[in-house]
Amino acid sequence: MERPWINNYDAGVRTHLEYPKIPLQAFLQISAERYPDRICTITDGHRLTYRDVNRLSDMVGRGLLRLGLTKGDRVAIMMPNSHEFIILYYGILKAGGVVAAVNPQYKPRELEFQLRDSGARFLIAFKDQMDVISIIEDSTAIEHVIISEPDDLHRIG
Numbered sequence: 657m658e659r660p661w662i663n664n665y666d667a668g669v670r671t672h673l674e675y676p677k678i679p680l681q682a683f684l685q686i687s688a689e690r691y692p693d694r695i696c697t698i699t700d701g702h703r704l705t706y707r708d709v710n711r712l713s714d715m716v717g718r719g720l721l722r723l724g725l726t727k728g729d730r731v732a733i734m735m736p737n738s739h740e741f742i743i744l745y746y747g748i749l750k751a752g753g754v755v756a757a758v759n760p761q762y763k764p765r766e767l768e769f770q771l772r773d774s775g776a777r778f779l780i781a782f783k784d785q786m787d788v789i790s791i792i793e794d795s796t797a798i799e800h801v802i803i804s805e806p807d808d809l810h811r812i813g
Contacts, residue, residue: 681749684710699739709743716747720778723800727752730774732798734758734767734781734789740804744780753778760785768792782806 662671687696688710696706704712720731731753735741741757748755756774758767760781767788771779772795780802781789789801 679749681713681746684713684746697739697742699737702739704739709739709746712743713746713750716744717750720748720751720753723778723802725751725753725778728754729778730754730756730776731778731780732756732758732771732774732776734760734762734779734785735804736760738806740782740806762788764788764791768795771796771798778802780804 659671665671684706687694688706692707693705695703696709697704725731725748729752731744731748733741733744733748733755735744745755756770756776758770758779758781762770771792775797777797778800779789779793779798781804783803783805786803793801
């Protein structure tokens with residue numbers, strides 16, 4: 657396989673990396689064990705540690721399982737880059753789901769296409785997206801719409 661960009665790598669930069677054969681969510685769990693009090697993410701000046709993100713994503717995973725999520729179910733997250741998105745992402749993986757990231761600026765037609773294409777059974781979004789969601793939810797496989805407020809994380813964290 658030809659990879660011409662490698663010719664532009666600085667001296668000493670490896671062209672291939674070996675990764676452990678573990679699920680992606682295991683990296684968060686390992687980081688939470690090794691570095692529980694280190695900052696994992698910062699959004700709008702609010703900081704969460706690896707322990708926080710791991711604990712909150714565990715809660716999300718358990719909640720999705722209680723709602724009936726089964727291994728391989730698609731879960732759409734319709735949120736901007738935020739603490740919430742990261743926590744939801746890992747919680748979905750921990751529960752055995754597959755993340756379908758959805759642009760929160762989608763218009764109804766675009767959202768409907770992505771939800772149908774992904775086969776998502778669950779949709780998680782901020783409350784301000786309900787206008788768009790309500791237009792299309794009956795024409796998709798969505799069984800559960802989970803609505804959050806941007807400050808919900810600060811109330812439970």
